[in-house]
Amino acid sequence: MASVSSLGLSGLPLTDLLEKLKTNESQVLNTIKSRQTAAEAKLSAYSKLKSAVDTFQKAAQAVGKESAFGAVAAKSGSDAISASADSTAIPGQYSIQVDKLASNQTLVYAGRADRTADIGTGGTLKITIDGTEKSLDLSGKGTSLNDLVAAINADKDIGVNATVVNDGTPGSQYRLLLTSRETGTQNAVTNITVDDNADLDAFLGYSGGGSTAGVTVQDATNAELSINGIAVTSQSNTIENVIDGVKLTLNQTTTSAANLALTRDDSAAKKAVQDFVSSYNSLLSTIKTLTAYDTDAQTSSALTGDSLARTVQTRMRDAISGAFDATNGTSLSKIGITTDPKTGQLNIDDTKLTQALSDNLDGVKSLFTSGTGIGSRVDAAATAFTKTDGIFSTTTTGLSKTIEDIKKQYDATSDRIDQRMETYRAQFTQLDTMVSQMNTLSSYLSQQLSALSSSKS
Numbered sequence: 001m002a003s004v005s006s007l008g009l010s011g012l013p014l015t016d017l018l019e020k021l022k023t024n025e026s027q028v029l030n031t032i033k034s035r036q037t038a039a040e041a042k043l044s045a046y047s048k049l050k051s052a053v054d055t056f057q058k059a060a061q062a063v064g065k066e067s068a069f070g071a072v073a074a075k076s077g078s079d080a081i082s083a084s085a086d087s088t089a090i091p092g093q094y095s096i097q098v099d100k101l102a103s104n105q106t107l108v109y110a111g112r113a114d115r116t117a118d119i120g121t122g123g124t125l126k127i128t129i130d131g132t133e134k135s136l137d138l139s140g141k142g143t144s145l146n147d148l149v150a151a152i153n154a155d156k157d158i159g160v161n162a163t164v165v166n167d168g169t170p171g172s173q174y175r176l177l178l179t180s181r182e183t184g185t186q187n188a189v190t191n192i193t194v195d196d197n198a199d200l201d202a203f204l205g206y207s208g209g210g211s212t213a214g215v216t217v218q219d220a221t222n223a224e225l226s227i228n229g230i231a232v233t234s235q236s237n238t239i240e241n242v243i244d245g246v247k248l249t250l251n252q253t254t255t256s257a258a259n260l261a262l263t264r265d266d267s268a269a270k271k272a273v274q275d276f277v278s279s280y281n282s283l284l285s286t287i288k289t290l291t292a293y294d295t296d297a298q299t300s301s302a303l304t305g306d307s308l309a310r311t312v313q314t315r316m317r318d319a320i321s322g323a324f325d326a327t328n329g330t331s332l333s334k335i336g337i338t339t340d341p342k343t344g345q346l347n348i349d350d351t352k353l354t355q356a357l358s359d360n361l362d363g364v365k366s367l368f369t370s371g372t373g374i375g376s377r378v379d380a381a382a383t384a385f386t387k388t389d390g391i392f393s394t395t396t397t398g399l400s401k402t403i404e405d406i407k408k409q410y411d412a413t414s415d416r417i418d419q420r421m422e423t424y425r426a427q428f429t430q431l432d433t434m435v436s437q438m439n440t441l442s443s444y445l446s447q448q449l450s451a452l453s454s455s456k457s
Helices: 014-063 145-154 198-204 267-291 307-321 350-359 361-369 374-386 391-456
Strands: 072-076 081-085 092-100 106-109 124-129 132-137 160-166 174-180 189-195 215-218 223-227 230-234 246-250 258-264 337-339 346-348
Touching: 014 267, 014 307, 014 374, 014 391, 081 258, 145 160, 145 174, 174 189, 189 198, 246 258, 267 307, 267 346, 267 350, 267 361, 307 374, 307 391, 350 361, 361 374, 374 391
Parallel strands: none
Antiparallel strands: 072 081, 072 258, 081 246, 092 223, 092 258, 106 174, 106 215, 124 132, 124 189, 160 174, 223 230, 337 346
16 A cells, blocks of 8 residues: 655644544555455364375275285295295295206307497398397497497397406407397397498307307396195296285205295284274364354354364264265174264274284175275265365465465555545645645734834834
């Protein structure tokens, strides 16, 4: 707003009067500002409420997955073997002997004196692995050892990695190494040729069958192991689909069989249930904070009396309280989860939950993961609020527009008050000048009358 110009030539309290007028006019701005502040606080509160619903929905989605229940823990008795298991694994004991690890094939080429000198010009490098030929066009590229390493390593499909090793032999110290990118005999190179570059073909050419003149071969090997006496061969040291639901990683060979124990592990399921309960309670706490009313101070919160907050609380509560597994007769109360009648929050009887997971895993699993289970019920209820065009989106979009409208109203009102104050100032300036002139005239006339009276006496 514009400031009030100084007045006072006439002696009238016009400046004070203008300040009072400005204060009075500004009351409507304070009212508008209060509406804006309240709307912005409400928008911020909706953001916090949505975040709490999002967190609860994610917890519901997690506990609603079948993989959250019936997890199996894999424990190896030797560092030679690492193992992990999913919920499809069957608890049991396995004896595993690792006789050989899978390895990569390496081709070591004869040494050269210069790693930067080209070997012929251009050409097309062709490498065959497992019956499949891959080509690398060297046209317009260098053919030195350095250039070959760069070109081969840049091709994601060629099947080998390249490097240069300096073995210190005078005059032939630089040796090219080609190593298969995957372990196992199926991933070994069986043929290498170079078309349209006889010099490079003479250097790189390889037709399989082990070491040849100019090429020393370290053969690829397959992993060899036995599981409970059953021989197993693998192209990789990571082995899946041999024991159902188990992924084995072979780290080293063993001199004797190592033990692998698969046992049921309900800790993941228990944590998923606990996280679900915790996020629900956190949501209720958030709603309580955002809608609270302080009776002593007689102050409300951003969402006190807000219908959306009440709707969220009601629908989430209904999604939980209505869940029941008819097949197994399982309910939240039967697995140790009850509702506090005063706060509405959920309480967990840890002992009862642990026992339920141990004795009735299928029932607990169905309660949370079935088509009508808690996970899907809460997820569906929350989606109505959190989706792109959901309730939160439409509500906050409308509220944001309201805030923008209030800002425009504030600016327009402020401009009108400024204009009005300028009008008052101009009028008061005229009044001040006129009264000042009248005071001056009055003083002059008084002086003249006084002088006339003196002359007569």
